[in-house]
Amino acid sequence: MSKYQDVIIAGFGGQGVMLIGNLLAYAGMEAGLNVTYIPVYGPEMRGGTANCTVVISEEEIGSPIIFNPKSLIIMNRPSLDKFQPRLEDKGTLILNSSLVDVDLVDKKRIKAFAVPANEIADSLGNTRMANMVALGAYIEATQIIPLKVVQEALPQVISSHYQHLIPANSQALEAGANYVQEKGSL
Numbered sequence: 394m395s396k397y398q399d400v401i402i403a404g405f406g407g408q409g410v411m412l413i414g415n416l417l418a419y420a421g422m423e424a425g426l427n428v429t430y431i432p433v434y435g436p437e438m439r440g441g442t443a444n445c446t447v448v449i450s451e452e453e454i455g456s457p458i459i460f461n462p463k464s465l466i467i468m469n470r471p472s473l474d475k476f477q478p479r480l481e482d483k484g485t486l487i488l489n490s491s492l493v494d495v496d497l498v499d500k501k502r503i504k505a506f507a508v509p510a511n512e513i514a515d516s517l518g519n520t521r522m523a524n525m526v527a528l529g530a531y532i533e534a535t536q537i538i539p540l541k542v543v544q545e546a547l548p549q550v551i552s553s554h555y556q557h558l559i560p561a562n563s564q565a566l567e568a569g570a571n572y573v574q575e576k577g578s579l
Contacts, residue, residue, distance in 0.1 A: 394476070395451040396426065399459045401476055403444035404468025404489070406434070409524030412550060414445035417528065420546040421449040424538040429457035442471060449537055464535060466527050468510070473497060485492040487531045487573075489523060498579060505579045506534050511566050520557075522565035529569025534578075540570050 400417070404410045411432050418430035432445045446462070448454050465483040467473045470493050477499060480486060484503050488495065491511030498505045508530045510523035532540050544563045551559055 395523055396537065397448075397450045397452065398464060398535050399446065399448040399533065400464040400466060401459065401462045401479075401533075402466040402468075403472035403476055403499045404524075405440070405471075407439045408443070408468045409468075409521065410413075410443045410499050411445055413454050413524045413528040414447050416543060416546055416550045417447045417449070417531075420538055421447070423504050423546050423549075424537070424542050427450055427454050429454050431457050442475075444472065444476075464531065467493065468524070468527065469493060470497070477503075485534050486529055487534060489527055491523065495579065498577050504534075504541055506573050506576075507579055508569060508572055510528040510569065513566060513572060517561065517565055517568060518523060519565075520560060520575075522562060525562045525565035526569035526572070529566035529571075530573045532566070533570035533573040540566060543552045 402410050402414045418428045421428035425456045429448045434443055447460050457489050461479050465476050465480050466487045468489045473493050484505050486505040488507050489510040490507035491509045495507045510526040512521050513526045514522040547559045
């Protein structure tokens with residue numbers, strides 16, 4: 394069976410949803426896979442809803458539009474309400490349990506990983522890296538590409554003004570992966 398994964402990444406504008414979607418797409422290309430990336434913005438950028446879809450596959454990708462995703466990275470409650478019902482049965486959910494109550498997860502139908510992304514990012518010195526923590530958790534949970542490839546793709550997506558933050562973002566990715574490795578799913 395060939396390697397394939399699709400994910401909807403969703404949260405409030407300003408949570409870095411588009412950044413980690415873009416990073417995942419770049420990393421997929423660096424891993425020699427076919428990728429698509431589609432950003433979707435709500436009425437406002439910061440504070441409004443934002444989501445993106447990333448498809449990673451060894452085969453050609455027929456359509457970048459995914460209605461029933463295999464996986465979700467959910468950063469806030471409105472996004473869980475909107476996308477959890479669409480997640481395919483036995484799909485993978487990475488949930489930012491810092492902002493979303495774990496009791497809202499349909500644990501019988503899906504494989505969920507509750508990751509306190511904000512707290513982990515805080516412990517690393519910057520709450521704004523919660524998105525990287527969540528992406529690291531996703532990489533560990535799905536094993537779609539090696540974490541090292543994602544870390545090496547950081548310079549492709551972080552603007553030149555913020556290149557000094559690459560080591561911290563790399564550490565946040567690793568922290569998310571380690572959390573999933575240690576805690577497992579719900």
